[in-house]
Amino acid sequence: MNSPADRAPNSTFVGMPTVPPRxxxxxxxxxxxxxxxxxxxxxxxxxxxxxxxxxxxxxxRAKRLAVTGELPDWEQLRDAGSAIKTDTMNxxxxxxxxxxxxxxxxxxxxxxxxxxxxxNEIVTRLVKGTxxxxxxxxxxxxxxxxxxxxxxxxxxxxxxETDLAELIVQLAHDRPSHILVPAIHRNRDEIRDIFLQxxxxxxxxxxxxxxxxxxxxxxxxxxxxxxxxxxxSGANFGIAETGTLSVVESEGNGRMCLTVPETLITVMGIxxxxxxxxxxxxFLQLLPRxxxxxxxxxxxxxxxxxxxGDGPQDFxxxxxxxxxxxxxxxxxxxxxxxxxxxxxxxxxCPVYERTGGHAYGxxxxxxxxxxxxxxxxxxxxxxxxxNSSLPYASSLCGACFDACPVKIDIPSLLVELRHQxxxxxxxxxxxxxMKAAATVMQRPKLFTAAQKAAGLGRLLAGRDGTxxxxxxxxxxxxxxxxxxxxxxQSFRSWFASAEGAEAMRAAAAEGVRHPDDGIxxxx
Amino acid sequence: xxxxxxxxxxxxxxxxEAVKSTAVLLARLGHDVVFPPQQTCCGQMHINTGYQxxxxxxxxxxxxxFGDPSIEAVVMPSGSCAGSVRHQHxxxxxxxxxxxxxxxxxTVKAKTxxxxxxxxxxxxxxDVGAYFPHRVTYHPxxxxxxxxxxxxxxxxxxxxxxxxxxxxxxxxxxxxxxxxTFAVKNAETSSAMLRDKVRNITATGAEVCTAGxxxxxxHIGGGLSRLKAGTRTLHLAQILAATRTAxxxxxxxxx
Numbered sequence: 001m002n003s004p005a006d007r008a009p010n011s012t013f014v015g016m017p018t019v020p021p022r023x024x025x026x027x028x029x030x031x032x033x034x035x036x037x038x039x040x041x042x043x044x045x046x047x048x049x050x051x052x053x054x055x056x057x058x059x060x061r062a063k064r065l066a067v068t069g070e071l072p073d074w075e076q077l078r079d080a081g082s083a084i085k086t087d088t089m090n091x092x093x094x095x096x097x098x099x100x101x102x103x104x105x106x107x108x109x110x111x112x113x114x115x116x117x118x119x120n121e122i123v124t125r126l127v128k129g130t131x132x133x134x135x136x137x138x139x140x141x142x143x144x145x146x147x148x149x150x151x152x153x154x155x156x157x158x159x160x161e162t163d164l165a166e167l168i169v170q171l172a173h174d175r176p177s178h179i180l181v182p183a184i185h186r187n188r189d190e191i192r193d194i195f196l197q198x199x200x201x202x203x204x205x206x207x208x209x210x211x212x213x214x215x216x217x218x219x220x221x222x223x224x225x226x227x228x229x230x231x232x233s234g235a236n237f238g239i240a241e242t243g244t245l246s247v248v249e250s251e252g253n254g255r256m257c258l259t260v261p262e263t264l265i266t267v268m269g270i271x272x273x274x275x276x277x278x279x280x281x282x283f284l285q286l287l288p289r290x291x292x293x294x295x296x297x298x299x300x301x302x303x304x305x306x307x308x309g310d311g312p313q314d315f316x317x318x319x320x321x322x323x324x325x326x327x328x329x330x331x332x333x334x335x336x337x338x339x340x341x342x343x344x345x346x347x348x349c350p351v352y353e354r355t356g357g358h359a360y361g362x363x364x365x366x367x368x369x370x371x372x373x374x375x376x377x378x379x380x381x382x383x384x385x386x387n388s389s390l391p392y393a394s395s396l397c398g399a400c401f402d403a404c405p406v407k408i409d410i411p412s413l414l415v416e417l418r419h420q421x422x423x424x425x426x427x428x429x430x431x432x433x434m435k436a437a438a439t440v441m442q443r444p445k446l447f448t449a450a451q452k453a454a455g456l457g458r459l460l461a462g463r464d465g466t467x468x469x470x471x472x473x474x475x476x477x478x479x480x481x482x483x484x485x486x487x488x489q490s491f492r493s494w495f496a497s498a499e500g501a502e503a504m505r506a507a508a509a510e511g512v513r514h515p516d517d518g519i520x521x522x523x
Numbered sequence: 524x525x526x527x528x529x530x531x532x533x534x535x536x537x538x539x540e541a542v543k544s545t546a547v548l549l550a551r552l553g554h555d556v557v558f559p560p561q562q563t564c565c566g567q568m569h570i571n572t573g574y575q576x577x578x579x580x581x582x583x584x585x586x587x588x589f590g591d592p593s594i595e596a597v598v599m600p601s602g603s604c605a606g607s608v609r610h611q612h613x614x615x616x617x618x619x620x621x622x623x624x625x626x627x628x629x630t631v632k633a634k635t636x637x638x639x640x641x642x643x644x645x646x647x648x649x650d651v652g653a654y655f656p657h658r659v660t661y662h663p664x665x666x667x668x669x670x671x672x673x674x675x676x677x678x679x680x681x682x683x684x685x686x687x688x689x690x691x692x693x694x695x696x697x698x699x700x701x702x703x704t705f706a707v708k709n710a711e712t713s714s715a716m717l718r719d720k721v722r723n724i725t726a727t728g729a730e731v732c733t734a735g736x737x738x739x740x741x742h743i744g745g746g747l748s749r750l751k752a753g754t755r756t757l758h759l760a761q762i763l764a765a766t767r768t769a770x771x772x773x774x775x776x777x778x
Contacts, residue, residue: 040712048714200675350698354715393709395702395716396571398669415611418573434574441532442562442580451536466748475708480717481745491530491539495546495558503543505552510768 020466021114023323023377026080028116028146029175030323032361035389041358049185049356055182057347063293064344064403071289080282081406085338088275090117095273096319102243106305108315113267114324116146122157122318123148123232123265123298130263130314131215132157132229139163140234140248141179141341142267142320145376148232159232160224161255164217173197177357177365180291180343185356188213231257231312235268236340237283238317241276244304245317248287248297254382264312269320271328271337275372283340286405290342332416338406345400345410351393360393361386367400371413379421388425391417398427401409448493454486461485524556526641527589529599531737532564538737541673541758545600545638548651548764559588567607571613572704579619586627589635596645597635600666600760602735605637610670612724635653637667637677638760639735653739654767656686660729662720662743664736667696675770677735677759684762692732694725701742717746725752731773735759 023030032039037369043049068074088095100110113119123143127135135152137143137159149159161170165183169176172194176182188208194201195213199220205341207218231252237246245266247254252319258264274280285381288297306315317398328334346352346366357365370390379388391414402411440446460467466482477483494500527773528551532695534542565585589597599605609632616628627660661681667673669670681689700706700716720743724732731753732747734740744756757771765771 037709037711038710044711044715055748346741350700350716351709351712354712368746391573392705393712395698395700395705395713397665397698397702399665399696399698402669415571415573418571419575420573422573429576430572431577434569434572434577438566438569438574438581439575441566442584444561445564447532447563452577454536462540464748466745468749474707477707477713479710480714481706481742482748482750483745486537489539491535491542492558492560493541494543496560500543503547504550504556505545508553510551511553 002294011198015055017433021143021169021323022326022328024115024117025378025381026376028322029144029363030355030373031381031385032386034344034361035384035386036355036361037389037395039361039386040355040393043355043359046356048187050354052185052187053353053356055502056181057353060181060293060347064347066473067289067293069296071285073245077282077285078405078407081286081340082338082408084274084279085406086151086335087304088273089102089271089334089337092270092273092328095269095275098240099238099273100319102240103245103305104243106244108305108317111316111318113253113318113320116320119146119267119318119320119322120148120151123267124152124157124199125263126316127152127157127230127232128155130230131264134224134225134228134230134334135159136231136257136261137161137163137166138181138257139166139233139235139249140162140232140267141259141363142234144176144239145269146320146322147268159276160221160228162221162224162257163249164251166252167217167414168194168215171195175358176363179341179364179369180346181399185358187523193462202328225253225256225260228261230263230265231261232243232265233258235266235272236287237280238268238273239275239280240273242304244277246280246300248284248300248301250292250294250298252299254421255299255301258303258394261312262522263314263316264303265316267318269322270324271339271384287340287342290340290344290403290405308448322379326378327372327375330375333371333375333413335408336368336375336410336413337418338408339372340406342405344403348399348403349394350397350399351395355393360390362390365511367394367410367414368408370394371408371410371417374417374421379417380424388421389422448490451486451490451492455488458488524595525557526558527594527597527743528558529562529565529589529597529604530558530579530583530599531599531604533741534600537715538758539620541684541737541760544758544760544764545598548760549598551764552646552648552651557594559591560732562588565607565612567604567611567702568578568749570611571702575615575617579624581733582628583620583624586616586631587623588629593633596641597631598638598641599635599733600638600758601737602637602664602671602673603633605640606666606670608632608635615754620687621685631685637671637673637735639673640671640682642680642763643676650683651680651763653684653763653765654686655684655762655765655771656688657730658688658690658728659731659762660690660692660724660727660734661695662692662699662724662732662739663732664734664739667735668696672734679728680759680763681733685767687762690727690729691737692727694719695723697723699739699743701739703738706742713742714746719741721746721750721752724754729754731762732756733759733777 170182193209279441470478566581569578703770706713740756
């Protein structure tokens with residue numbers, strides 16, 4: 001049906017694969033080991049985690065609302081961000097080729113990686129080419145997604161995270177649980193204990209005071225900055241028009257990595273391209289306000305290829321697909337690629353607030369992660385693929401849509417992915433039940449009969465008129481909620497009854513006196 | 524105005540008092556309330572759980588039952604069902620329906636209202652002559668708040684109720700954790716959300732927690748009941764339909 005011959009005769013089919021490749025199964029960090037409800041069960045039991053998360057998300061939420069509220073054109077900025085991103089996705093191949101040309105023109109080298117495996121191999125080859133067995137890392141979601149640190153380690157190369165929160169996670173042999181604040185699940189006391197155990201030569205009298213903790217990390221990292229020859233970064237933006245790459249951060253560690261080492265390797269997801277330099281004006285307002293609740297981020301680094309005598313003299317850009325083309329090929333789901341990784345949706349999500357990021361099993365947790373992860377890595381790589389539970393890890397409350405600086409309609413995308421899941425997973429008990437329910441509900445006579453049968457639910461009810469235990473699959477529901485017993489009479493039978501007709505007649509005759517509606521006065 | 528009432532499957536079956544109150548209120552405001560008897564369900568539960576093929580006949584039935592040009596407005600005591608009709612039916616129709624269904628869905632969508640929207644936007648009424656001498660707190664359900672953008676409309680209606688003691692709910696716009704089948708598929712996370720909602724409700728000292736959706740109230744009420752919290756739930760329509768001459772039974776219970 002979709003073969004080139006079926007297309008309009010004067011259109012040219014340029015060879016888009018019918019099933020674009022997704023992130024390869026079993027590689028990288030886009031899939032957990034357990035389905036969301038099972039993973040959430042353990043996280044929900046961790047009271048410390050819930051307290052840490054609740055405090056952190058509430059304070060960052062309030063900060064974000066304050067700084068977005070002070071911009072009179074915030075809504076227009078969101079519209080502009082959404083429009084630029086949508087335009088970018090609509091002509092991604094053209095923009096990426098322009099970016100490649102410009103980077104090469106300015107003395108950089110561009111590599112294309114179909115997936116995480118290829119990207120890891122490219123970076124490793126480049127690092128080995130410098131003769132170094134150490135790399136400094138600037139916080140990067142793309143390299144986290146492909147598991148670069150672990151791969152480098154397997155190749156005898158040590159990666160040092162320089163972002164404070166990433167460093168905490170790395171030293172703790174833990175996984176990040178938030179896009180922006182990877183150690184959000186840890187409190188100060190836990191961080192002090194990690195530093196005491198893992199940083200060589202740290203002051204044993206270290207206090208859990210933020211300034212002291214930061215100073216300890218600073219002393220540890222300073223030596224690395226001065227000696228490392230290679231740095232690996234991600235990119236927040238890549239400008240097609242000029243070939244400029246950009247990273248925004250808060251601690252200055254990024255700027256150190258981007259300027260001091262001799263070789264700089266940037267791994268950038270292909271969706272991070274922006275058409276024009278001027279587009280930065282929109283995103284450098286949207287991103288910090290949405291992510292950290294700051295008017296401006298402390299450090300914005302921009303670099304274009306190499307500049308003789310200034311900064312790294314060898315620059316490589318690795319353009320990473322890893323399932324992004326697959327997402328782009330989904331007419332509805334592609335909107336998820338507009339994400340600028342600000343994490344505003346995580347901070348307002350009631351599900352994330354209770355379960356934390358690890359329950360999602362992916363580098364990308366929270367509402368956007370529940371959309372992006374199955375799109376990049378697929379939901380049916382194996383039987384009971386944990387990723388197929390992610391679209392359901394939401395109550396569809398819509399807070400994420402309201403918070404998103406580029407207006408990604410995350411709830412609708414979740415519903416779309418749920419639909420794709422049910423369409424792709426053969427016959428299940430749930431599907432049969434849904435079909436049966438639809439059959440009953442499309443025939444009013446059957447529906448009325450079912451209502452009468454539901455009345456038998458009264459038999460389950462206690463003296464207080466509520467049901468406290470329900471059979472599977474509703475057992476989880478009734479563990480913490482009573483259910484009202486169905487009443488004796490449905491609305492429709494009341495409305496059709498003499499009593500109902502009389503009540504409606506009386507109401508119509510009654511009328512109501514109103515100051516503001518012009519309806520007739522009570523007779 | 525000739526107004527067709529959509530009872531919603533949940534309201535019709537489990538919460539008929541909320542629907543009766545809606546019907547009586549609209550009749551009292553001088554409208555010709557009709558109940559197309561072939562109506563059943565809007566299909567929201569199916570669609571939100573990921574099923575769009577299966578509920579296509581429900582979407583079709585909805586469009587047929589309420590498509591009658593003599594019906595000027597379709598009113599329902601549910602923000603989530605109104606949201607489904609307004610935002611999801613056309614998705615289903617575009618995918619699995621024909622041109623006729625798509626046209627039918629568009630026609631019905633344009634005249635579908637949640638109760639508070641209909642009262643405030645269409646009828647331009649905020650004082651419906653209600654009397655409810657109790658301490659009440661209002662939970663703005665997610666789909667009313669964010670899918671329909673009803674905003675302050677329900678609160679404007681409540682503020683005009685005679686003798687009501689309306690108290691603000693802390694963290695009002697946080698989800699109660701229902702989310703349809705979410706409460707079954709992710710029951711534990713849903714329970715954690717419910718616990719916080721119930722704690723915030725009881726902190727207000729309200730006798731009644733009200734909202735525009737029976738489904739969320741079923742969830743919240745189920746949690747309040749399990750914890751024997753004392754606060755009960757009533758649909759917004761039940762408060763708005765209570766008057767001095769026909770008070771809500773709660774008033775009688777106090778005497």
